[in-house]
Amino acid sequence: MPDIVLATLNAKYVHASFGLRYLLANLGPLQSRACLAEFDLQQRPIDIAESLLARQPRIIGLGVYIWNVAPTTELVAILKRLRPELVIVLGGPEVSFELDQQPVTGRADYVVTGEADLKFAELCRVLLEPGAKTSPPMPKVLSAEPPEFKDLALPYDFYTHEDVTHRILYVEASRGCPFHCEFCLSSLEVPVRQAPLPAFLHHLERLLDRGARHLKFVDRTFNLNIESSRRILEFLLERHRPGDLFHFEMIPDRLPVALREVIARFPPGSLQFEIGIQTFNESVSQLIHRRQDYARLEENFHFLRHETGVHLHADLIAGLPGETVESFAAGFDRLVALGPHEIQVGILKRLRGTPIVRHDAEWGMVYSPEPPYEVLQTRLIDFESMQRLRRFARYWDLVGNSGNFVETAPLLWSSRGTGSGATREAGSPFHGFSRWSEWLFARVGRTDRIALIRLMELLYEYLVSERGADSKLVAQALWGDYRRGGRFDKPSFLREHLAAGASNRGDRPAKPLRPKRQARHWA
Numbered sequence: 001m002p003d004i005v006l007a008t009l010n011a012k013y014v015h016a017s018f019g020l021r022y023l024l025a026n027l028g029p030l031q032s033r034a035c036l037a038e039f040d041l042q043q044r045p046i047d048i049a050e051s052l053l054a055r056q057p058r059i060i061g062l063g064v065y066i067w068n069v070a071p072t073t074e075l076v077a078i079l080k081r082l083r084p085e086l087v088i089v090l091g092g093p094e095v096s097f098e099l100d101q102q103p104v105t106g107r108a109d110y111v112v113t114g115e116a117d118l119k120f121a122e123l124c125r126v127l128l129e130p131g132a133k134t135s136p137p138m139p140k141v142l143s144a145e146p147p148e149f150k151d152l153a154l155p156y157d158f159y160t161h162e163d164v165t166h167r168i169l170y171v172e173a174s175r176g177c178p179f180h181c182e183f184c185l186s187s188l189e190v191p192v193r194q195a196p197l198p199a200f201l202h203h204l205e206r207l208l209d210r211g212a213r214h215l216k217f218v219d220r221t222f223n224l225n226i227e228s229s230r231r232i233l234e235f236l237l238e239r240h241r242p243g244d245l246f247h248f249e250m251i252p253d254r255l256p257v258a259l260r261e262v263i264a265r266f267p268p269g270s271l272q273f274e275i276g277i278q279t280f281n282e283s284v285s286q287l288i289h290r291r292q293d294y295a296r297l298e299e300n301f302h303f304l305r306h307e308t309g310v311h312l313h314a315d316l317i318a319g320l321p322g323e324t325v326e327s328f329a330a331g332f333d334r335l336v337a338l339g340p341h342e343i344q345v346g347i348l349k350r351l352r353g354t355p356i357v358r359h360d361a362e363w364g365m366v367y368s369p370e371p372p373y374e375v376l377q378t379r380l381i382d383f384e385s386m387q388r389l390r391r392f393a394r395y396w397d398l399v400g401n402s403g404n405f406v407e408t409a410p411l412l413w414s415s416r417g418t419g420s421g422a423t424r425e426a427g428s429p430f431h432g433f434s435r436w437s438e439w440l441f442a443r444v445g446r447t448d449r450i451a452l453i454r455l456m457e458l459l460y461e462y463l464v465s466e467r468g469a470d471s472k473l474v475a476q477a478l479w480g481d482y483r484r485g486g487r488f489d490k491p492s493f494l495r496e497h498l499a500a501g502a503s504n505r506g507d508r509p510a511k512p513l514r515p516k517r518q519a520r521h522w523a
Contacts, residue, residue, distance in 0.1 A: 001055055001056040001057070002033055002034055002035040002055055002057055003030075003033040003034070003057060003058045003059060003128060004027070004030060004033055004034035004035075004057060004058070004059045004060075004061065004124055004128075005034070005035055005036075005037050005052055005055055005057040005059070005060050005061070006020045006023050006024055006034060006035070006036050006037070006061045006063075007020070007036070007037040007038070007039065007048075007052060007060060007061070007062055007063070008020055008038060008039070008062060008063035008064075008065075008068065008072075008092075009039045009040060009041055009043070009048070009067075009068035009071055009072060009075075010038055010039070010040045010041075010068075011040065011041060011067050011068070012040055012041070013040050013167070014166070014167050014168055015167065015168055016038070016159065016163045016167040016168065016169060016170065017036075017038055017063060018155070018170035018172075018218065019063050019091075019092065019116075020036050020038070020061075020063055021036070021155035021156075021158040021159070022117050022152070022155045023061060023091075023116065023117065023120050023121075024036060024155065024158055025152075025153040025154065025155040025157075025158060026117045026118055026120075026121050026152060026153050027120075027121045027124065028121055030121065030124055030125065030128065033128075035055070036158070037051065037052060037055070039051075041067070041068065041071065045071050045072075045074040045075040045078060046078055048071075048075055049075055049078040049079050049082065052079065053079070053082060053083060057086070058086070058087060058127070058128065059086075059087045059088075059089060059124055059127060059128070060079065060086060060087070060088050060089070061089045061090075061091065061120060062075070062076070062088065062089070062090050062091070062092075062108075063091060063092045064090050064091065064092040064093075064094045064095045064104065065092050065093060065094050066093070066094050066349070066351065066371050066372050066373070067371070067372065069094045069095075069102075069104060069371050070370075070371055072090075072104055073102075073103050073104040073107070076088055076090075076104055076107045076108055077107055080107055087109045087110070087127055088107075088108045088109050088110075089108065089109065089110040089111070089112060089120065089123065090104065090105060090108045090110070090111045090112070091111070091112040091113075091116040091120060093185055093351075093352075093353075094352065094371075095111050095113070096113040096114055096352070096353065097113070097352040097353030098352045098353065099111060099113070099141060109140070110123060110138065110140055110141075110142060111140065111141050111142070112142045112144055113141060113142070113143050113144060114143060114144035114145065114146065115144050115145075115146050115147060115175070116144050117144075117147055117152055118144070118147050118151065118152070119142055119143075119144035120144075123138060123142060126138055146175070146176070146191075146193070148193060149175075149193055149194065149195045149196055150196060154195075154199060154200070154203050156171070156203040156204075156206065156207055157203075157206070159207065159210075159212075161210075164207070164210050164211050164212050165211065168214050168215075168216050169207060169212050169214065169215050169216070170215075170216050170217075170218050171200075171203075171204065171207075171215050171216070171217055171218070172195065172217060172218045172219055173194065173195050173197075173200055173217060173219055173222065173228060173229075173232055174192055174193060174194045174195060174219045174220075174221070174222070174224070174225065174228070175192070175193050175219075176191055176192035176193055176220070177192065177220040177221055178191075178192055178221065178224065179221070179289075179290070179291065180289045181278070181288060181289060181290045182288040182289055182290075182354060182355045182356040182358070182359075183278075183288060183317065183320070183348060183349070183351070183354055183356045184351070184354065185351050185353060185354060186220040188353060188354070192221070192224060192225075194225060194228060197228060197231065197232075200232075201231075201232070201235055204232075204235065204236075205235075205239070208239050213241075213243055213244050213245065214244075214245045214247075214515070215245075215246050215247065216247040217246070217247060217248045217249070218249075219248070219249060220249060221249070221250075221251050222248040222249055222250055223248075223250050223251050223254050223255065223259060224251060224254070226254075226256060226258055226259060227258075229259060230258050230259055230262055233259070233262045233263065233266075234262055237262060237265055237266055240266065240267065240270060242267070244270055245269070245270060245271075245272060245515065245518070246270065246271055246272070247271075247272045247273075247274065248271070248272070248273055248274070249273075249274045249275075249276070250273045250274065250275050251292075252275045252276065252277060252292060252297040252300060252301075253292050253293040253294075253296040253297045253300065254300075255300040255303065255304075260303060260307075263304070263308050263310060264307055264308045266308070266309060266310070267309060268309025268522060269309055269311055269518055269519070269522045270309070271308075271309070271310045271311065272310070272311040272312075272313060272518065273304065273310050273311070273312055273313065274313045274314075274315065275301075275312065275313065275314045275315070275340070276314075276315045277292075277297070277314050277315060277316055277331075277335060278290060278315060278316060278317045278320070279316070279317060279320055279323060279328075279331055280294065280327075280330065280331035280334050280335070281320075281322070281323055281327045281328075281330075281331060282294070283322060284320050284321070284322040284323050284327070287320075287321060287322045287359070288320060288321065288356065288359075298338060301338040301339070301340070302338070305338065305339045305340075309522075311341050311342075311518050311521065311522070312339075312340040312341050312342070313340065313341065313342045313343075313344060314335055314338075314340040314342070314343050314344070315343075315344045315346060316328075316331060316332060316335055316343060316344070316345055316346070317346045317347070317348050318345060318346070318347055318348065318381075318386075318389045318393065319347055319348035319374075319375040319378060319381060319386060319389070320348055321356070321359035321362070321363035321365060321378065322359075322363060322380070323378075323380065323381070324380045324381065325380075325381055325385055325389070328389070328430075329428070329430035329431065329434075330430075332345070332429065332430040333427075333428055333429050333430050336429040336430075341403075341518075341521040342400075342401040342521075343396065343400060343401065344397075344401070345389075345392065345393035345396050345397075346393070347374045347375060347386070347389065347390055347393060348374065348375040349367075349372050349373050349374050349375070350365075350367040350373045350375070351373065352373075362379075363378050363379050363380070364377070364378050364379030364380075365378050365379075366378070374390075388434065388437070388438065390447075391437050391438070391441050391447055392433065392434055392437045394447040394448070395433070395436070395437045395440060395441075395447065396433060396437075398450065398455065399412075399433075399455070399459075400433070401517075402517065402520070403484070403485070403516075403517050403518070403519070403520025403521045404452060404455075404481055404482075404484075404485060404520060405459070405478075405481050406481055406484060406520065406521065407477040407478075407480045407481050407484075408459055408463075408474070408477040408478050408481050409433075410429075411463055411467070411469055411473075411474065411477060412429075412432045412433050412435075412436050412463070412467070413427065413428055413429045413431070413432025413433060414432075435466075436459075436462055439462055439466060440458060440462070443458060444458070453491050456478050456482070456491060456493075456494075457491075457493050459474075459478065460474055460475065460478060460493065460494075471497050472497055472498075472499075474497075475494050475497035475498050476498065478491075478494060479494055479498055482494075484520050485516070485520050
């Protein structure tokens with residue numbers, strides 16, 4: 001039985017915990033006395049406790065994040081009730097700040113704040129020494145200084161065959177962020193540190209040789225060091241195989257020729273860039289210390305969208321201090337015009353430790369006290385308006401981002417409609433989609449668990465009855481979108497509106513090699 005169990009609750013099974021593997025890799029001589037135990041949010045804390053206790057560990061290290069802090073708190077309470085002598089150590093971003101306000105830290109024995117790669121091993125060595133129980137106790141809260149990469153053992157050999165075959169694998173070429181955006185924890189991670197490139201590329205090659213197909217770089221600013229970024233991209237391009245997908249988070253206004261040339265050579269759909277815009281309101285950007293060159297950003301988007309096959313995922317945040325619904329709407333429309341495949345509309349979260357709280361009084365920022373600590377209202381956006389934005393974000397993910405409605409979604413704001421409100425909506429994706437969002441919520445009263453066929457029927461009804469769109473045009477768009485997803489069972493509500501030639505038969509496309517969501521955007 002292992003003395004040390006490293007555990008966490010991942011958001012989904014497909015996400016392999018990168019942090020736990022770093023901890024295991026850096027345990028040194030204790031590595032043989034430790035194991036990983038990963039769970040997900042679909043599992044009950046009481047069942048997780050049973051699984052952990054069956055291993056009879058002396059120490060359990062738990063990774064705590066914004067998405068799992070509530071069930072982790074329950075899990076720790078159960079473990080301590082059943083095994084009071086069990087040493088529970090917490091780490092992760094959710095317990096690295098404001099510890100005195102959190103029930104989970106009060107129930108644990110130790111908390112390691114910051115990057116715990118080496119500090120956790122140091123604590124375990126002390127706790128497992130012979131006679132440790134009679135030694136003076138370690139401080140409950142241990143602050144870990146940011147380690148240098150040269151001092152770290154890299155964790156990639158701890159991805160199992162199952163991980164390589166079925167899960168997204170996380171990798172990193174750097175840590176830290178040079179920017180100081182006040183809503184983001186990465187603004188506290190200084191300085192930026194680069195992984196030793198030869199060692200990193202060696203491990204990357206081993207992963208690829210083992211069959212890894214989906215790699216997600218967790219670097220906050222992958223394209224900060226242009227030479228390193230170029231070498232990594234060239235390395236991946238040389239070893240590219242059909243179906244490979246490499247995901248990067250990019251600085252939107254930093255894309256020099258050296259990177260453009262190699263990016264343009266990748267096959268379509270094999271790169272995904274997550275590009276954080278967050279706001280197009282320049283006064284808000286200045287207020288929260290976010291620096292970006294909007295003209296260069298738009299130029300880079302134009303290049304990526306029209307001269308490369310990169311799948312573009314852009315982020316926009318609603319509820320920032322100083323932002324109004326109108327300025328957010330203008331930013332959203334501006335972003336839609338740039339043509340990203342997906343726009344993640346996020347509601348501002350008050351992450352523990354971030355300096356965004358300095359705006360609370362001036363801008364009337366009110367946040368939920370429960371994870372994920374989303375803003376409820378501001379001085380410029382009342383609660384009811386924020387709720388509408390929240391619904392907008394959820395429905396946009398279902399319709400705008402899913403790839404299920406590539407042809408149909410633009411009809412929601414096109415000039416072809418003649419119904420009530422069509423004039424205002426024409427040319428404004430935000431206003432057109434907002435009206436649909438509120439109509440949909442009035443009809444179904446929920447923002448989740450809407451079956452695809454039901455959503456198609458509702459879109460048809462809204463576009464034809466409320467927007468005055470041509471029924472055949474809408475039916476053709478919906479049928480084209482349905483087939484884009486590789487489906488050929490014509491929905492019954494569409495049959496009478498489609499021409500006889502639009503049969504169920506046809507040349508079925510080959511099974512897409514890339515993930516389904518991205519594939520639908522490229523079909």
